[in-house]
Amino acid sequence: xxxxxxxxxxxxxxxxxxxxxxxxxxxxxxxxxxxxxxxxxxxxxxxxxxxxxxxxxxxxxxxxxxxxxxxxxxxxxxxxxxxxxxxxxxxxxxxxxxxxxxxxxxxx
Numbered sequence: 459x460x461x462x463x464x465x466x467x468x469x470x471x472x473x474x475x476x477x478x479x480x481x482x483x484x485x486x487x488x489x490x491x492x493x494x495x496x497x498x499x500x501x502x503x504x505x506x507x508x509x510x511x512x513x514x515x516x517x518x519x520x521x522x523x524x525x526x527x528x529x530x531x532x533x534x535x536x537x538x539x540x541x542x543x544x545x546x547x548x549x550x551x552x553x554x555x556x557x558x559x560x561x562x563x564x565x566x
Contacts, residue, residue, distance in 0.1 A: 459496060459556040460523050462515045464534060466547035473509035476543040477502065480513070484537060488515070494522025508545060516556065523553065 468476045496516040503510045517523045527535045
């Protein structure tokens with residue numbers, strides 16, 4: 459499994475809209491369109507003058523990463539709507555082989 463990690467920052471006034479766009483439009487579409495997409499996490503951290511987001515997307519293979527991001531898969535993949543909401547972002551995504559993944563305890 460491959461983890462694709464990327465950072466973006468918004469103005470505090472745009473943070474909720476960005477989060478909603480990513481969770482309700484971007485990743486559900488990836489789940490439907492990219493074979494080998496294995497889920498994502500969206501992390502959020504408030505700073506005094508901006509909000510930081512970290513996206514961790516998991517893919518079953520390098521082919522799945524490329525199906526999502528193209529042959530130049532290290533370049534950031536920023537939909538137009540997201541670009542209008544972000545004040546700055548990493549130009550490149552980082553990729554890591556997932557060597558261990560555990561599930562936490564479940565209720566019930």
